[in-house]
Amino acid sequence: MRDVENQAAANPPVTRPPDGNFNRRDFLKGSSAAAVATALATSATEAQDKQTKPNVVAAKAQKITLNVNGKDHEVTAEPRTLLLTVLRNQLNLTGCKDVDERDAAGADTVMIDGKPVLAGSRLAIECVGKKIKTVESLRNGDKIDEVIAGFVKHDGLQCGMCTPGFVMATRAFLDKNPKATLEEIQAGLGGNICRCGTYDGITKCTLELAKGGA
Amino acid sequence: MAREISWKPMGENTIIGTDVARLDGIEKASGFAKYANDINTPGTLYGKVLTCPHAHAKIVSLDVEPAKKTPGVKAVHIFDGGMVGTELEWEGALVAAVAAETPEQAEDGVRAIKIEYEVLEHFVDEADLKGAESGPSQESPRKHQRGRGSSP
Numbered sequence: 001m002r003d004v005e006n007q008a009a010a011n012p013p014v015t016r017p018p019d020g021n022f023n024r025r026d027f028l029k030g031s032s033a034a035a036v037a038t039a040l041a042t043s044a045t046e047a048q049d050k051q052t053k054p055n056v057v058a059a060k061a062q063k064i065t066l067n068v069n070g071k072d073h074e075v076t077a078e079p080r081t082l083l084l085t086v087l088r089n090q091l092n093l094t095g096c097k098d099v100d101e102r103d104a105a106g107a108d109t110v111m112i113d114g115k116p117v118l119a120g121s122r123l124a125i126e127c128v129g130k131k132i133k134t135v136e137s138l139r140n141g142d143k144i145d146e147v148i149a150g151f152v153k154h155d156g157l158q159c160g161m162c163t164p165g166f167v168m169a170t171r172a173f174l175d176k177n178p179k180a181t182l183e184e185i186q187a188g189l190g191g192n193i194c195r196c197g198t199y200d201g202i203t204k205c206t207l208e209l210a211k212g213g214a
Numbered sequence: 215m216a217r218e219i220s221w222k223p224m225g226e227n228t229i230i231g232t233d234v235a236r237l238d239g240i241e242k243a244s245g246f247a248k249y250a251n252d253i254n255t256p257g258t259l260y261g262k263v264l265t266c267p268h269a270h271a272k273i274v275s276l277d278v279e280p281a282k283k284t285p286g287v288k289a290v291h292i293f294d295g296g297m298v299g300t301e302l303e304w305e306g307a308l309v310a311a312v313a314a315e316t317p318e319q320a321e322d323g324v325r326a327i328k329i330e331y332e333v334l335e336h337f338v339d340e341a342d343l344k345g346a347e348s349g350p351s352q353e354s355p356r357k358h359q360r361g362r363g364s365s366p
Contacts, residue, residue: 061316078318085317094252095245135245144240152239160242160249167243 064128068093069137077124084108084119087134095135095164106192107165109172110134116172116191135164138171147171150209156201162194170206180210259288259313262320264296264327266307269336273300273309273329280326281312286319290327301334 061078068091075090087093087110096119097107103120110119111133138145147170150156157163166189173180173188180188185206194202224231241247276298278290289312295302296309312323337343 078316080318081316088252089254089317092254093245094248094254097249098251139240139244139246144244148240148243151243152236155236155239157236157239157242160238160247163243164245167245 062125064125066091066124066127066132067130068132069134070131075124079123079125081124082120083110083122083124083127083132086124087119087132093134093136096168097161097165099161104193105162105165106169107162109165109168109192111168111172114172114175116169135168138167145171146209147174147205150205151202154201154205154208156198156205158196158198162192162196162198166192166194166198166202170202170209174206174209178210180206182207185210259315260317260320261311261313262317262324263308264310264312264324264329265305266295266302266309266331267305268302268331268333269305270334271302271331272334273298273302274332275328275330276310277328278310280328281310281323284312284314284319284323284326286314286316287312287323288315289313290323 059079061076061081063074064077065072065074066083066086067073068087073091075086077086084096084098087096088098096110098120099105099107103118106118108119109116111117112122112127112130114131138148145167147167151163151167151170156166169189169192173185177184177188182203185203189202189206221227221230238247273296276292276296278292281287281290291311291313293308293310294300295307302309309329310324310327312320312327314320314323335346337346
């Protein structure tokens, strides 16, 4: 790393109320988060950078409330902390997996306000006020969702790492497309990748559920 | 006289061809199964690694003190390959590791490390290798031995 000068603005961290006023652009302009300031700074902010001595200070961690699986939880998050990190490390909901830094595998699929979302693509603070559901919500003791039962019946899993993400994606997909065709299923579950190659079992399970249940 | 040995017809064997219950199926599919990376023991630190971004480089200087002073960082470790003067021979070679209380702080620690590389030449294909072999050999003899693939 040749460039040892830090490029962030010297502004103190902006504490934003976690409500609908959250605006990513303003946050990135005003905060001290190191990596983003240069790329997204407006000319005004850049001029300010050049005048003051740049100093990196990560925007402070703050307590926020996240509604997960029907309950409110108080967690700690820096502005840059991912929802995935909070779910796994603080709420111990490790069903969504931290598999891939490019966040392309779908193993971190959760549902936010009913839509399937990759938890690694969301900042924790931007999920405040939303209803978050993780794969753990599809099981209550011995009671399991039909998708989970179908995966087990058709052996749609091997190592199991991609499976929770697939289960969430399948549940969300079937909620929207209860009578899906094979082509629709293959396209609809295209956001999840499996290295073990369990697509056959997953497709059989989903087809069976789409045709009217196990 | 040879005795004929064969499997029983399918369905008549006691083990072969029978369904085996997927004992870990529900645990895995419901996200309850704990993998190594899922274990959250209180006090667990998170590690990030500084790796060489160059295919071939020498470490000229290394200062990990700024990493040690980064908030949340609890430890910094310099690998054997991270010693000053080491010639690193692939992108991704380990230099140093930082352990901190959150993954984000560990990454801050890695970014705070001051390191200077002398970037050296590296070979990508046969043309590179031929050029090096025919050129003046101020480079170490090891380089010529490293070439893979055919050469006339």
